[in-house]
Amino acid sequence: MNTFPKETYIERRNRLKQKMGSGILLFLGNEESSSNFKDNWYPFRQDSSFLYFFGLDMPGLAAIIDIDQGQEIIFGDNLTTVEVIWQGAHPPLSELAESVGIKTTHPKNELPKFLEKAGNQQIHFLPPYRPENSQKLAEWLHLSIQEIPSRVSVPLIKAVVALRSIKSEEEIREINKAVNISVSMHKKAMHEAKPGMKEYQLLGLVIGEALAQGGHLSFAPIITINGQILHNHNYSNTLTPGKMVLGDFGAESAMRYAGDITRTFPVGPEFSPVQKEIYQIVFHAYQTAVAALKPGIRFKDVHLLACKKLAEGLKDLGLMKGNLDDAVSQGAHALFFQCGLGHMMGLDVHDMEDLGEEYVGYTEELKKSKEFGLRSLRLGKELEAGYVITIEPGIYFIPQLIDQWQAENLHSEFINYDKLAEYRNFGGIRVEDGYLITESGSKILGDPLEIEISDVERIRGK
Amino acid sequence: MNTFPKETYIERRNRLKQKMGSGILLFLGNEESSSNFKDNWYPFRQDSSFLYFFGLDMPGLAAIIDIDQGQEIIFGDNLTTVEVIWQGAHPPLSELAESVGIKTTHPKNELPKFLEKAGNQQIHFLPPYRPENSQKLAEWLHLSIQEIPSRVSVPLIKAVVALRSIKSEEEIREINKAVNISVSMHKKAMHEAKPGMKEYQLLGLVIGEALAQGGHLSFAPIITINGQILHNHNYSNTLTPGKMVLGDFGAESAMRYAGDITRTFPVGPEFSPVQKEIYQIVFHAYQTAVAALKPGIRFKDVHLLACKKLAEGLKDLGLMKGNLDDAVSQGAHALFFQCGLGHMMGLDVHDMEDLGEEYVGYTEELKKSKEFGLRSLRLGKELEAGYVITIEPGIYFIPQLIDQWQAENLHSEFINYDKLAEYRNFGGIRVEDGYLITESGSKILGDPLEIEISDVERIRGK
Numbered sequence: 001m002n003t004f005p006k007e008t009y010i011e012r013r014n015r016l017k018q019k020m021g022s023g024i025l026l027f028l029g030n031e032e033s034s035s036n037f038k039d040n041w042y043p044f045r046q047d048s049s050f051l052y053f054f055g056l057d058m059p060g061l062a063a064i065i066d067i068d069q070g071q072e073i074i075f076g077d078n079l080t081t082v083e084v085i086w087q088g089a090h091p092p093l094s095e096l097a098e099s100v101g102i103k104t105t106h107p108k109n110e111l112p113k114f115l116e117k118a119g120n121q122q123i124h125f126l127p128p129y130r131p132e133n134s135q136k137l138a139e140w141l142h143l144s145i146q147e148i149p150s151r152v153s154v155p156l157i158k159a160v161v162a163l164r165s166i167k168s169e170e171e172i173r174e175i176n177k178a179v180n181i182s183v184s185m186h187k188k189a190m191h192e193a194k195p196g197m198k199e200y201q202l203l204g205l206v207i208g209e210a211l212a213q214g215g216h217l218s219f220a221p222i223i224t225i226n227g228q229i230l231h232n233h234n235y236s237n238t239l240t241p242g243k244m245v246l247g248d249f250g251a252e253s254a255m256r257y258a259g260d261i262t263r264t265f266p267v268g269p270e271f272s273p274v275q276k277e278i279y280q281i282v283f284h285a286y287q288t289a290v291a292a293l294k295p296g297i298r299f300k301d302v303h304l305l306a307c308k309k310l311a312e313g314l315k316d317l318g319l320m321k322g323n324l325d326d327a328v329s330q331g332a333h334a335l336f337f338q339c340g341l342g343h344m345m346g347l348d349v350h351d352m353e354d355l356g357e358e359y360v361g362y363t364e365e366l367k368k369s370k371e372f373g374l375r376s377l378r379l380g381k382e383l384e385a386g387y388v389i390t391i392e393p394g395i396y397f398i399p400q401l402i403d404q405w406q407a408e409n410l411h412s413e414f415i416n417y418d419k420l421a422e423y424r425n426f427g428g429i430r431v432e433d434g435y436l437i438t439e440s441g442s443k444i445l446g447d448p449l450e451i452e453i454s455d456v457e458r459i460r461g462k
Numbered sequence: 463m464n465t466f467p468k469e470t471y472i473e474r475r476n477r478l479k480q481k482m483g484s485g486i487l488l489f490l491g492n493e494e495s496s497s498n499f500k501d502n503w504y505p506f507r508q509d510s511s512f513l514y515f516f517g518l519d520m521p522g523l524a525a526i527i528d529i530d531q532g533q534e535i536i537f538g539d540n541l542t543t544v545e546v547i548w549q550g551a552h553p554p555l556s557e558l559a560e561s562v563g564i565k566t567t568h569p570k571n572e573l574p575k576f577l578e579k580a581g582n583q584q585i586h587f588l589p590p591y592r593p594e595n596s597q598k599l600a601e602w603l604h605l606s607i608q609e610i611p612s613r614v615s616v617p618l619i620k621a622v623v624a625l626r627s628i629k630s631e632e633e634i635r636e637i638n639k640a641v642n643i644s645v646s647m648h649k650k651a652m653h654e655a656k657p658g659m660k661e662y663q664l665l666g667l668v669i670g671e672a673l674a675q676g677g678h679l680s681f682a683p684i685i686t687i688n689g690q691i692l693h694n695h696n697y698s699n700t701l702t703p704g705k706m707v708l709g710d711f712g713a714e715s716a717m718r719y720a721g722d723i724t725r726t727f728p729v730g731p732e733f734s735p736v737q738k739e740i741y742q743i744v745f746h747a748y749q750t751a752v753a754a755l756k757p758g759i760r761f762k763d764v765h766l767l768a769c770k771k772l773a774e775g776l777k778d779l780g781l782m783k784g785n786l787d788d789a790v791s792q793g794a795h796a797l798f799f800q801c802g803l804g805h806m807m808g809l810d811v812h813d814m815e816d817l818g819e820e821y822v823g824y825t826e827e828l829k830k831s832k833e834f835g836l837r838s839l840r841l842g843k844e845l846e847a848g849y850v851i852t853i854e855p856g857i858y859f860i861p862q863l864i865d866q867w868q869a870e871n872l873h874s875e876f877i878n879y880d881k882l883a884e885y886r887n888f889g890g891i892r893v894e895d896g897y898l899i900t901e902s903g904s905k906i907l908g909d910p911l912e913i914e915i916s917d918v919e920r921i922r923g924k
Contacts, residue, residue: 033495035507036809037816038591040681042504045497085800085863088691129500131593135607145597201674208670212663214698219502229550236676338547347498354499401547 002255003055004170006101012053012163013101017067019159023122024068026115027053028133029061029076043216048347048354049126049160051256055100062111063102068121073104075111112140124153126160129354154359161359164352165344166386172436172445174257175346175388179434179446181215181251182259186449189223189247190459193239195267199223200235202245210251218258218349221249227264227428228396230339241268244275246430248392250349258349260390261449262432269462271453274426278395279453281313282429285393286451289341293383293391293435293442300366300380303341306393307333307373314395319423322414332411334373335401342390343378345434350378351388387437388445394430397423464717465517466632468563474515474625475563479529481621485584486530488577489515490595491523491538505678510809510816511588511622513718517562524573525564530583535566537573574602586615588622591816616821623821626814627806628848634898634907636719637808637850641896641908643677643713644721648911651685651709652921655701657729661685662697664707672713680720680811683711689726689890690858692801703730706737708892710854712811720811722852723911724894731924733915736888740857741915743775744891747855748913751803755845755853755897755904762828762842765803768855769795769835776857781885784876794876796835797867800860804852805840807896812840813850849899850907856892859885 061076227246250259314320344351361379434445523538689708712721776782806813823841896907
C-alpha cells in the first residue's frame with residue numbers, strides 16, 4: 001500500500017489532538033460502492049480525511065482517536081481464510097496499522113460497543129456524504145438519519161480544515177505527480193484530437209493515459225465542443241472544424257492527491273480570429289490572477305480582479321460597456337463568467353468539499369455571497385502559504401442565460417445585447433492550472449503545459 | 463437518449479402486468495453515487511430492471527405501475543432554470559417518458575403521497591442494493607431499513623426474472639455490440655502487452671478502448687499475471703517473461719448491455735510447454751461445455767461435464783488420480799477449479815444478480831449446493847432458448863488452498879499432492895466467451911476472438 005512514513009500520520013494526529021483537546025474523534029472510512037448489483041463495485045475511493053490521518057486505502061475501516069484515554073484504534077477485519085483463497089494473501093490489519101503508527105486494532109463489530117462505553121465523552125465526527133456512512137452513524141449513536149447533519153462536530157471540521165489546508169512538502173510532491181499525469185493526459189488530447197472524432201474517443205485516450213501512468217481520475221472529465229455547458233458529462237458529439245474542444249480533467253496520484261487542468265484548443269489547426277480574441281481575454285485574466293497570488297490576499301479579491309480583466313476585454317470587443325468597476329461590483333460580468341475563479345486542491349479535487357465551503361473557503365468574517373456568480377466561488381478567504389489552489393477563468397456564452405437576462409433587461413447599462421447576438425453560438429473557453437501559494441507569491445504545479453495561443457496552435461499542427 | 467422503440471417497453475410492461483395480475487409495482491431508479499465528496503460522482507449507472515421496463519438512463523427517477531387502476535407513472539423532476547444554465551437544455555421529462563410509452567409524469571416529491579393512497583393495495587418492489595434506495599423505501603413505506611429485505615416481493619422478482627431471462631432479438635443485437643467492443647479491448651491487450659509493462663498500463667489501454675468505442679465497462683477489469691487470484695483488482699505488477707496475463711474484462715454497450723470475455727496469453731511470444739498443457743485442458747473443457755449447450759440441459763450438468771474434462775486432463779498430467787466420476791461428485795476437482803462455469807449475462811454482467819441467485823440460477827426443485835466449488839456456481843437450472851450465458855472454465859493453482867487441503871489430507875485418493883508441488887507457482891488460466899442458447903444448441907456472441915494456442919501465439923508475435 002502507498003503510504004507516507006508512519007511519522008507523518010503520527011504527527012498529523014498529534015496536531016489534531018492538540019487542536020481538539022478532548023473527546024473521542026470518530027473517523028469513518030468508505031465502503032465499496034455498488035453500481036448495478038451489490039458486488040459490481042465502482043473503483044474504491046477511500047475517504048480523504050481518513051487517508052490524511054490514517055493512510056490506509058482499503059474499504060471497511062473506521063478509526064477512533066480517544067484523546068481522553070490516549071488511545072488510537074483502527075477497527076476492521078482481516079481477510080477470512082475463504083477470502084484469502086479468492087483475493088490472495090494480504091498483510092494483517094495489525095501490520096498495516098503499524099505502518100501508519102497505530103498500535104491497536106479491533107474487529108469492526110466492536111466499534112459500536114466502544115462507542116457505548118464512551119459515556120459522557122463527546123463523540124466528534126465529520127459530515128458523512130455517503131448514505132451507508134450516515135446509516136452507520138445513526139445506528140451506532142442511536143440517532144435518526146435526519147438528525148446526523150445537526151450532530152456533526154464543527155470543532156472537528158475546523159481542526160481538520162486547518163490541518164489539511166496547509167500542504168506539506170511531501171504532499172506537494174504527490175500533488176505534482178498528479179498534475180504531471182494530468183499534463184500527460186492533456187498533451188494526449190491536444191496531440192490526438194482530429195476532426196471527425198467523437199468526444200468519447202478523446203475521453204478514452206485521456207482516461208487510458210491516466211491509468212497507464214498508474215493514476216486514477218480525480219473527477220469525471222469534461223471533454224466537449226460545448227464549453228459553455230459548465231457541467232457537461234456528455235461525450236457524444238463529433239469534433240467539427242471551426243469548433244473548439246474544452247477539456248477539463250485531471251488525474252489522481254497513486255496516493256490519491258488530485259490534479260485538475262483545463263485547456264481549450266481548436267478542432268482544426270488554428271483558432272478563428274474571434275476565438276483568438278476571446279481566448280486572449282481569458283488568458284489575460286488568468287495571468288492577472290496568477291500575478292496577484294500571495295499570502296494575505298483574499299481569493300475573493302483575486303476573483304474580482306480576474307472578473308474586471310475579463311470585463312475590460314469584453315468592453316474592448318463591444319460586448320460590455322460603462323463603468324467596469326460598477327459592472328463587476330454589480331455582477332454584470334457574470335453573464336459571461338458565471339462561476340468561481342478557483343478552489344482548493346489536495347486529497348480532493350475540490351479539497352475538503354465534504355467538510356463544507358463555509359469552513360474551507362470562508363470565515364466567520366467573510367461569508368459567501370448569495371449573488372449570481374459569486375455564489376459559485378468556492379474559495380473567498382485570505383490565502384496562506386501552503387495552500388494549493390486552481391486558477392480557472394473562462395468566458396461562456398450560454399444562450400439560455402443570455403435570453404433570460406435580456407428578457408429581464410438585466411444590467412443593460414453594462415451589456416450590449418445587440419452585439420452579443422453575434423456571439424450567441426460561440427461556445428466557451430476556459431484555461432486552468434494549479435498553484436501553490438508560497439511565502440513570496442505562488443508557484444505553478446507540475447510540468448509545463450502549453451497555454452498560449454501560438455503554442456497550442458503549434459501542437460495542433462498549424 | 464438511447465432507447466428501444468416505445469413499443470418494446472409497452473410490451474414488456476404489459477407482459478409484466480399479466481404475470482402479476484394486481485397490485486402496485488414500484489421501481490426505483492438509481493441516483494448519482496458519490497466518491498470522495500457529495501458532488502464528485504462515479505459514472506452514473508441506472509438500475510437494470512428500471513432500464514428494462516422504462517428505458518430512461520438518467521438519475522433521480524422512480525416509476526409506478528398500478529395494475530389495479532391501470533396507471534403507469536414516472537416520477538421525476540425537470541431541470542430547473544438554474545440547472546439548464548449549468549447543464550444545458552434537456553427534453554422535458556414528459557417527452558422522455560412518452561418516448562418509452564409512458565403518458566403520465568409527476569414530480570418526484572409526489573411519490574410518497576401516491577404510495578400513502580395505495581390503501582390495501584399490495585406494493586411490490588425489488589430488493590434494493592444501494593443504501594439510499596433502502597432508505598427511500600423505508601421512509602416511504604414506514605418501515606425500518608432492517609425490515610426492507612423481508613418485504614421485497616418474491617412474485618415481482620420471479621416475474622421480472624422470467625421476462626429478463628429470455629433475450630429478444632433487439633437485446634441480442636445490443637449484447638453483440640457489447641461483446642464486439644469487448645473483443646476489441648482484448649485484441650488491444652493481446653497486441654500491445656510487452657514484457658516490462660505494468661498491469662495498469664494494459665488496464666489503461668483496454669479501458670481507453672472501451673470508452674473510445676462509445677462503451678463503458680461492464681465490471682472492474684481483471685488484468686493480472688496472477689491469474690490464480692480469482693478476485694484480483696490489483697494492477698501493480700510488472701509483466702515478466704515466463705508469466706501469463708489473464709485478462710477478464712468486458713464492455714457495456716451504450717444501452718447498458720454487457721460483454722464479458724476472458725483470455726490468458728503469454729507475456730513472451732509463446733506459452734511454455736507446461737503452460738500449453740494446462741491451457742489445452744482448460745480449452746478442451748471449454749469446448750466440451752459449449753458442445754453440450756442446448757435448451758433443456760441443466761447448466762449444473764454442463765458445469766460438471768466441464769469439471770470432469772478438467773479432471774481428465776489433470777489426471778493425464780498426474781495431478782489427479784482415481785475414479786474421476788467419484789472425484790467430481792465428491793468435489794475433488796474444486797482444488798483446481800474453485801468457481802462456477804458461467805452465469806447469465808444481459809443488462810448486468812451477472813444478469814439480475816441483485817434479484818437473487820435462488821431465482822435467477824436455481825428453482826424450487828434445484829437448490830444451490832453448499833459444497834465448495836458448486837456453491838460458487840451462479841447458474842444451475844435448465845437452459846432455455848433465449849438465455850445468454852458465459853462459459854468460463856479455468857485451472858487455478860492457489861498456494862493457500864493447496865496448503866489447506868494438503869494439511870487436512872483432503873481428497874487424497876484423487877489428488878497427487880507430491881506432483882502438485884511442481885505446479886504450486888504456476889498461476890492460473892481461464893478462457894471465457896458469451897453464448898446465446900438457441901432452439902437447436904448455442905451460438906457464440908460477437909466477433910471471433912483468438913482462443914486456440916497457435917492463434918494466440920501468432921498475435922503475440924511468435
